[in-house]
Structure formats: C-alpha cells, structure tokens
Amino acid sequence: MPGRRFAQVALPLPVDHPFTYSVPEALLHRAAIGMRALVPFGRRIETGFIVGLTDECDLEKIRDLSALPDETPALSDEIIRLCTWIADYYCCSLGEVLPCAVPSGINQRTKKVFSLAASLPDGRYTERQREVIALLHARGPLAEPDLAEALGKEDLTSALAALERRGAVLSEAVAQRATVSASTEAWAVLIEDAALPVADQVALQRRAPKQAAVYFDLLRNDPEQPAAALCARHGATAAALKALEEKGLLRREAREVYRTPMFHADAAAREKLPLNPEQQAAHDAIAATLDAGKFQTFLMHGITGSGKTEVYLQVIERALALGKSAIVLVPEISLTPQTVGRFLARFQTDIAVLHSGLAAGERYDEWRRAQRGEVRIVVGARSAIFAPLQNLGIIIVDEEHDSSYKQGEVPRYHARDAAIMRA
Numbered sequence: 001m002p003g004r005r006f007a008q009v010a011l012p013l014p015v016d017h018p019f020t021y022s023v024p025e026a027l028l029h030r031a032a033i034g035m036r037a038l039v040p041f042g043r044r045i046e047t048g049f050i051v052g053l054t055d056e057c058d059l060e061k062i063r064d065l066s067a068l069p070d071e072t073p074a075l076s077d078e079i080i081r082l083c084t085w086i087a088d089y090y091c092c093s094l095g096e097v098l099p100c101a102v103p104s105g106i107n108q109r110t111k112k113v114f115s116l117a118a119s120l121p122d123g124r125y126t127e128r129q130r131e132v133i134a135l136l137h138a139r140g141p142l143a144e145p146d147l148a149e150a151l152g153k154e155d156l157t158s159a160l161a162a163l164e165r166r167g168a169v170l171s172e173a174v175a176q177r178a179t180v181s182a183s184t185e186a187w188a189v190l191i192e193d194a195a196l197p198v199a200d201q202v203a204l205q206r207r208a209p210k211q212a213a214v215y216f217d218l219l220r221n222d223p224e225q226p227a228a229a230l231c232a233r234h235g236a237t238a239a240a241l242k243a244l245e246e247k248g249l250l251r252r253e254a255r256e257v258y259r260t261p262m263f264h265a266d267a268a269a270r271e272k273l274p275l276n277p278e279q280q281a282a283h284d285a286i287a288a289t290l291d292a293g294k295f296q297t298f299l300m301h302g303i304t305g306s307g308k309t310e311v312y313l314q315v316i317e318r319a320l321a322l323g324k325s326a327i328v329l330v331p332e333i334s335l336t337p338q339t340v341g342r343f344l345a346r347f348q349t350d351i352a353v354l355h356s357g358l359a360a361g362e363r364y365d366e367w368r369r370a371q372r373g374e375v376r377i378v379v380g381a382r383s384a385i386f387a388p389l390q391n392l393g394i395i396i397v398d399e400e401h402d403s404s405y406k407q408g409e410v411p412r413y414h415a416r417d418a419a420i421m422r423a
Contacts, residue, residue, distance in 0.1 A: 007023050009049065018095070019041070021039050022065070023065055031068060034079075040066060049075060075101055101388075103180065105180035114144065128153065135150055136169065180361055185228065187226055187255050201216075211243055214241065264344075265344040324376075326392070326396070327378050327384060328379045330381060331402035351375055354379075366378075373390055397416050
C-alpha cells in the first residue's frame, strides 16, 4: 500500500503480537513510537501503545487509528525495552506490561451504547425485549448499565444480544473520558500594551472600583496572578475579570497546576553525616563505578539503624553531581513517607513520589514531573521502577529481599530483577 504509514499497536490483551493499523493523514505528523493510541478492536475502542511504525503492510483490509490522546510519547525507548524484557522473561504479552509504566486512570475506556433501528422487524418479542424497545424509544440511546438501572433488571445482555441479531437494536462503542487528567486553574494576565490613560483610570475607579482594584494590582504588582486569589483579595468576582477582559486590559487563561502530595522533611536528615569505615567503603565502591560510567550491582548488608540510608543519600548526591538521576524503591507504601522525609530534607524539591497510596491525580502529576525532567529523584514502591527519568545513574532497592517487590498479578514481574535489567 504505497504512500501510507502503518502503526504496530500493543493492546492490553494476552496476545503475543501487536496489531497493525493505518495512520490517518491527519495524525501522520504526530504518530511516534511510545505514544498511546485509541484503536477500534472488534466493536469497541481500546487504548494501546505504538511500538512500531512502518511504510509496508500486506494486509488487504486494515482499520485506521481512531485518535492519539497525547501530544508526545508516554513511553521512552528505554521503558519499552524494559517492558519487552519483562514480557519475554515473565511469559506475558507486551501489551499487558506497558500499562504498568504509566499512571492508572489515564487510559480512556469505552462503553457500548444501544439505540433503536429505524424500523423494527416484524415478529414476536419477549416481555424484557419489549421493555428495552419501549425505553429506547422514550429516552433515546442508552448504555447497558443505564438500561438495567432504569428497568430494574440485573442482566439485559441476552435480551440486547437477541435484539441486535434481529436488527431491532444497534450498538456503538463510545469512548469515555479518562478518570484522571491534568488539573488547571484560571489566571489573570495583564495585557501590557493596553494601559489605560490616567483619565480612564480615574473613571474606572469611580464606576467600577473592584475592577479598578484588580487592574491596579496587576499593574503595580505581579502582571500574572491566579484569578481566584486575585478576586478574593479585592472582594471581586469572575464578572469583574470578564469585564476587564472585554475592555482589552487583561486576558484569562487556564494554566496547569500540580496536585502535590504532602510530605514533611525530616530535619534530622538535613545535615550530611560523617561515614564510618564500613559506610565509607560501600560509598567509595559505588562512587567509583558511578564515576567510571559502568554497570555494576552491589549488595549492601546492614541491620536496621546501621546507616544504609546515609550511604544512599551520599551516593545519590554523587550521581546528581554527575548530571544523572536516581530511583529509590522501598518495599512497603507505609515506609514511603519516612523515606521521602529524609530525602526531602537533603534534596528539597528535586523529588517525585510514585506509589499506589497516592490519589490518582497526585500520582499522575508526580509521573509527569519526572517525565518532563522537573525532578531527578523518584522514590516509590514496586512500580516506580518504570519512572520516566532521563539519564538514570543509580537505582536503589531498599530491603531487596522483601516479598512485596514481586507482583502477584499479570505481569508477575519482580521489581529487583527489573531494576537490574533497567540499569
């Protein structure tokens, strides 16, 4: 098929090969390996990942990608290679592994929506089928859960299937919004070339004092401010901002804001501690390998309270000085706040936290901070091994013998082994 581009899409199914789709012309400039893709699969829409692009395809009939929900790839080549190894080593499909590398809740789901055909076929219908037809006629297209709720019936699957086979009811897969997305807040931004003459400023103060207060705040202080705080300070409402916008004095825009989990720095860990001879030996061995840019694993023995964390902190400091980043895995979510507190004390805001105990929005924002290069250290439980850090220099697996590093459902990977392979 000359002049066309095709994408290999890995879907979250127990199938050991990707599926081929044609890339529509409108999406050609954006399609890239690692991007999420919405694709038709049977009678539903699935979210998968592009794992290959080619100009050749010998299939006679091929379906188009439906959409690319992101502007940039969600997964780097490095993460795809790691997921490919996990799929091969732990005997599952690549499509089952890749979703582990992105925050849960970002994938769009689909629901099946039923509607009446233009004309009903003749013949007899069961009581339940007649109820479905009457409801669709009265209320229009509905999803199966809405039908079941309205009719007080637990299971309408067989009735709907029978109506579909007869051509009385039609169904369509409709994509739903993702359960988590970027959070935004309104900002007011002063338009600098549209300054009011002095006479007009006086008139504004007389006729609309709250508008004037907002305008002068932007003019004399910060020309870009969160709208809610600005209005609250002067007892104004959104109507005042709208009026100023219509006068051409400011513009309102939505800006992304991070939902940051609350952790407290451990003041006792703020100062770098002198290392004893055993700590120093461990530090020097790891630092020498870091400096040489070589791969090596180290197993550090030490009972609780023996000072392992101080070694972690100092070798990570060495990695950061070399322009590299770091992942710290901890076995239990309950240990994360304590660990994060010590790292926050030493490295301040250069840290993101990834674990399932966070709210979905917080986890999504922490993941994006790492992906955008805004942090260089990620602390978290098992799945943090997929953190999208760039130029990774060191991975620490604390209490590596702990059984919680083994995932109990597909993909049944072990984070310690995955850490070695990523390194």
